[in-house]
Amino acid sequence: MFVLDSRLQQDTFVLGDLPLSRVLLSNDARYPWFILVPRREDVSEVFQLSAEDQQALWAEAALLGEVLKDAFKADKINIATLGNVVSQLHMHVIVRYRTDDAWPAPVWGRHPAKPYDEAQVAALREKLRSVMPRQYNSAEV
Amino acid sequence: MFVLDSRLQQDTFVLGDLPLSRVLLSNDARYPWFILVPRREDVSEVFQLSAEDQQALWAEAALLGEVLKDAFKADKINIATLGNVVSQLHMHVIVRYRTDDAWPAPVWGRHPAKPYDEAQVAALREKLRSVMPRQYNSAEV
Numbered sequence: 001m002f003v004l005d006s007r008l009q010q011d012t013f014v015l016g017d018l019p020l021s022r023v024l025l026s027n028d029a030r031y032p033w034f035i036l037v038p039r040r041e042d043v044s045e046v047f048q049l050s051a052e053d054q055q056a057l058w059a060e061a062a063l064l065g066e067v068l069k070d071a072f073k074a075d076k077i078n079i080a081t082l083g084n085v086v087s088q089l090h091m092h093v094i095v096r097y098r099t100d101d102a103w104p105a106p107v108w109g110r111h112p113a114k115p116y117d118e119a120q121v122a123a124l125r126e127k128l129r130s131v132m133p134r135q136y137n138s139a140e141v
Numbered sequence: 142m143f144v145l146d147s148r149l150q151q152d153t154f155v156l157g158d159l160p161l162s163r164v165l166l167s168n169d170a171r172y173p174w175f176i177l178v179p180r181r182e183d184v185s186e187v188f189q190l191s192a193e194d195q196q197a198l199w200a201e202a203a204l205l206g207e208v209l210k211d212a213f214k215a216d217k218i219n220i221a222t223l224g225n226v227v228s229q230l231h232m233h234v235i236v237r238y239r240t241d242d243a244w245p246a247p248v249w250g251r252h253p254a255k256p257y258d259e260a261q262v263a264a265l266r267e268k269l270r271s272v273m274p275r276q277y278n279s280a281e282v
Contacts, residue, residue, distance in 0.1 A: 045218055079187060
């Protein structure tokens with residue numbers, strides 16, 4: 001049974017589910033930073049997924065990236081699967097602005113995370129729900 | 142006509158071509174660091190590619206990642222499309238070891254690049270040629 005890695009649980013909020021992936025919000029208010037986690041067990045590299053799941057993951061990442069670019073008026077979208085610290089396969093999809101705290105560097109490890117308050121998380125959950133297509137199921141709060 | 146971004150030209154060696162992407166070696170000997178550049182004009186976000194090209198790019202990244210994991214006995218493969226500095230769409234596929242200079246952090250901006258010498262580049266070009274499947278065309282030197 002799929003269980004979200006405990007470190008991801010600790011550092012993120014669950015926003016909802018796409019057909020393959022759980023959609024998380026990274027608890028760092030410096031950047032609109034989302035993470036997709038395919039609900040599959042024992043997978044750490046993208047190429048360990050079935051061919052069908054690989055296509056679905058990439059499609060979900062591209063979908064989320066395109067939706068976020070428009071909804072957040074991003075200057076750039078960063079998409080990455082690293083997994084050096086948390087080995088459970090997860091794909092970062094991050095909204096970047098030329099004015100953000102790390103630009104142009106990648107966000108990882110650049111500055112200490114700035115936690116969200118509850119109202120901000122609720123607003124982001126609702127914002128995502130309002131822009132994502134029908135295959136996205138927003139989590140009940 | 143597709144032209145490789147001048148900064149990518151400056152900082153990499155061309156190793157060969159896959160059906161969609163040019164395959165580059167980043168000139169940083171700290172990490173076996175490869176970059177795929179879809180041979181398409183005026184594309185900076187992965188979702189700006191056609192649906193067919195998106196599938197091809199992801200498939201090429203997964204293929205390269207899987208081949209490299211085995212050929213280099215990687216502890217982990219990092220795959221990312223950032224594009225904050227060089228906007229021409231390009232996908233990093235990087236071999237990581239727990240003992241490398243940046244681990245577990247991502248490689249970008251962590252340490253100054255350590256340039257390769259010609260013999261090392263030739264050896265890596267040959268190594269990749271020997272492990273990649275038939276749709277990969279190794280560049281003449």
